[in-house]
Amino acid sequence: MTAQIKELELVSVTKRYGATVAVDAISHKFRPGGYACLLGPSGCGKSSTLRMIAGHEIVSDGTILLGGADISELPPAKRGTAMMFQNYALFPHLSVAENVAFSLKMRGVDKRERLAKAGEMLELVDLSVLSDRLPDQLSGGQQQRVALARALITRPQVLLLDEPLSALDPFLRIRMRGELRKLQRELGISFIHVTHGQDEALALADEIVVMNDAVIEQAGTAREVFNAPTTAFVAQFIGGHNVIALPDGHFAIRSDAIGIAAPDAGAMQGNILGVEYQGAHVSVSAMIAGDQEVSALVPEGDFFDNPLNPGDQVGLIWDPANLHKLTA
Numbered sequence: 336m337t338a339q340i341k342e343l344e345l346v347s348v349t350k351r352y353g354a355t356v357a358v359d360a361i362s363h364k365f366r367p368g369g370y371a372c373l374l375g376p377s378g379c380g381k382s383s384t385l386r387m388i389a390g391h392e393i394v395s396d397g398t399i400l401l402g403g404a405d406i407s408e409l410p411p412a413k414r415g416t417a418m419m420f421q422n423y424a425l426f427p428h429l430s431v432a433e434n435v436a437f438s439l440k441m442r443g444v445d446k447r448e449r450l451a452k453a454g455e456m457l458e459l460v461d462l463s464v465l466s467d468r469l470p471d472q473l474s475g476g477q478q479q480r481v482a483l484a485r486a487l488i489t490r491p492q493v494l495l496l497d498e499p500l501s502a503l504d505p506f507l508r509i510r511m512r513g514e515l516r517k518l519q520r521e522l523g524i525s526f527i528h529v530t531h532g533q534d535e536a537l538a539l540a541d542e543i544v545v546m547n548d549a550v551i552e553q554a555g556t557a558r559e560v561f562n563a564p565t566t567a568f569v570a571q572f573i574g575g576h577n578v579i580a581l582p583d584g585h586f587a588i589r590s591d592a593i594g595i596a597a598p599d600a601g602a603m604q605g606n607i608l609g610v611e612y613q614g615a616h617v618s619v620s621a622m623i624a625g626d627q628e629v630s631a632l633v634p635e636g637d638f639f640d641n642p643l644n645p646g647d648q649v650g651l652i653w654d655p656a657n658l659h660k661l662t663a
């Protein structure tokens with residue numbers, strides 16, 4: 336299945352709902368066979384983008400290309416994409432195997448062949464033993480695997496996942512996250528996964544596409560986006576950063592790149608506002624010049640060698656190489 340995975344490209348894609356511009360002329364090439372996360376806050380246009388790629392929403396303007404061919408006008412089943420929905424959308428009256436085989440039935444594939452294919456898909460997601468059950472006889476995690484098998488049975492080039500983990504409890508979410516990543520590696524196809532969780536995106540993605548207010552703010556590998564956010568929005572949304580105004584502009588710096596020293600040392604003086612124990616680290620917040628609050632993540636051992644309290648004066652130190660100039 337890994338041979339010649341086609342590249343998905345968005346060219347100036349726009350979605351308007353009446354006067355609302357949900358997606359504003361976004362362009363992006365997704366890496367073929369990669370795991371991409373569309374990350375952003377509620378209402379930024381992630382789901383609209385995904386639904387346009389799937390063909391469940393009409394593109395208002397722009398083009399969607401798969402392997403160079405324009406798929407913008409094709410019906411969902413003819414695009415080479417498949418979608419797994421947030422609520423799984425399983426048919427309650429059909430067995431697991433029949434749910435998985437459903438789209439082949441719609442395509443006129445005969446019963447024996449479609450159930451054989453459904454069997455292969457259920458094996459892939461480790462659910463063969465439950466193939467005769469009804470959806471309401473399954474756990475949330477099992478239902479999710481059925482939904483995955485059902486989306487994969489058409490052998491898509493691109494699997495689209497809309498908040499696939501949001502219905503699961505935190506423990507299961509982390510387990511399923513690992514399973515999704517493993518499955519994507521095994522299949523070698525492109526996954527595009529919509530999430531508003533930065534931890535989820537960092538854990539899963541080869542590529543993170545950060546959206547805000549209908550546009551792409553930044554796209555890059557998880558490490559690039561985390562280590563060098565280009566805008567204040569990305570720095571704040573991805574977490575673990577401070578945005579600081581200095582005489583020569585606005586900069587992002589990771590909280591764990593700020594150290595604490597004696598009051599007369601360091602790049603800047605600060606007054607401790609709060610101390611929060613987080614296990615491996617202690618998060619120390621301080622007020623610096625210009626009424627700006629910054630947080631430093633200090634390794635637990637270092638903190639307790641020189642404990643601090645609110646009201647203490649300190650110096651904050653950082654390596655200037657860790658300051659990333661922001662463009663907006």
Ligand SMILES: Nc1ncnc2c1ncn2[C@@H]1O[C@H](COP(=O)(O)OP(=O)(O)OP(=O)(O)O)[C@@H](O)[C@H]1O
Nearest residue numbers: 352355357375376377378379380381382383384531
């Ligand atoms: N069918 C619709 N009709 C009108 N406006 C819509 C419709 N669907 C979405 N919108 C609007 O388009 C914008 C983007 O919505 P979209 O669902 O794409 O965002 P999202 O980033 O996926 O948000 P969430 O994480 O909450 O699902 C929002 O302002 C939303 O209210």
